[in-house]
Amino acid sequence: MDISTNYMGLNLKSPIIVGSSGLTENIENSIAYEKAGAGAIILKSLFEEQILHDVDEQRLNNMYGSYSDQEYYAMYYSKKHNLTKYVDLIKKNKEALSIPVIASINCVSAEGWINYAKMIEEAGADALEVNLFLLPAEIDETGREKEQLYLDIVEQIGETVNIPFALKISYYFSGLANFVKQLSETKASGIVLFNKFYSPNVDIEKEKIVPGDVYSCQELNVMTVRWIGILYNKIEIDFAASRGIYDGETVIKNLLVGAKVTQIVSAVYKSGPGIITEMIDTLKDWMKRHEYNSIQEFRGHASQINIKQPILFERTQFMKYFSDAGY
Secondary structure, three states, rough: OOEEEEEEEEEOOEEEEEEEOHHHHHHHHHHHHHHHHHOOOOOEEHHHHHHHHHHHHHOOHHHHHOOHHHHHHHHHHHHHHHHHHHHHHHHHHHOOOOOOOOEEEEEEOEEEEEHHHHHHHOOOOEEEEEEEOOOOOOOOOOOHHHHHHHHHHHHHHHHHOOOOEOOOOOOOEEEOHHHHHHOOOOOOOOOOOOOOOOEEEOOOOOOEEEEOOOOOHHHHHHHHHHHHHHHHOOOOOOHHHHHHOOOOOOOOOOOHHOOOEEEHHHHHHOOOOOHHHHHHHHHHHHHHHOOOEEEHHHHOOOOOOOOOOHHHHHOOOOOHOOOOOOO
């Protein structure tokens, strides 16, 4: 039974990818994920903002931007050290694994996107995931202006690297379908729906902001299913499903609406590498019962373009009145 898939031109032995997180900054972990059946891994994101924060901590007297030679050296060393560690992580994973190794970046400057992307390509990564999120919080900036920032960044990366790259985005767009179409017309090879954020919470006793739950909840996956199902076969780009994927049944649902791959993180944090094997077993058992020999035979069967009542994907109220028992 063939559960292989092709994502961004990469041949994967299974559609399950361990997503970008602290899980993949340890080489022993990544080896375990490959043995459990993962089709690829995405390394923990290289966050430019974190590097800049580390650099700031090295500054002793930064009033008026006046730095001593010692401070300049400390700043340079801190940045160089972080980048060197990430390059080493890529190289060690490439040496130890036979599955594709995908790097990930999250930058805050135009220079960062270009320099980090090129560095990652030169280090030997098979592909790149661009963890791209700009919260539309400015009251004087239009949605179109914000979207143009994304397109500018993607264009710069496309002109910089030759390896395939995917864009991991949020749903904070007024015209999501149209914007994904615009992204698909760039040099990007894939779209990951959707980003998982660290959200704020409120401690009502201390009256302060505290971090929210870091894990995805399974209910979040319905948003992913809806939008991949709507966009499948209308836009020429590979879709990766992310958020709230905890079991094999959810993997199957995302493949049925058109995803090429599914990314898991929280499930591995909670259950360990064994959850990958369980998901694969569930997928194979389901394929056997439905007499499918490959994922390609059923991928997209439940997408909007292939079901009897396409309105099901667009109804946000009273959906039960439009339900359809079959495809």
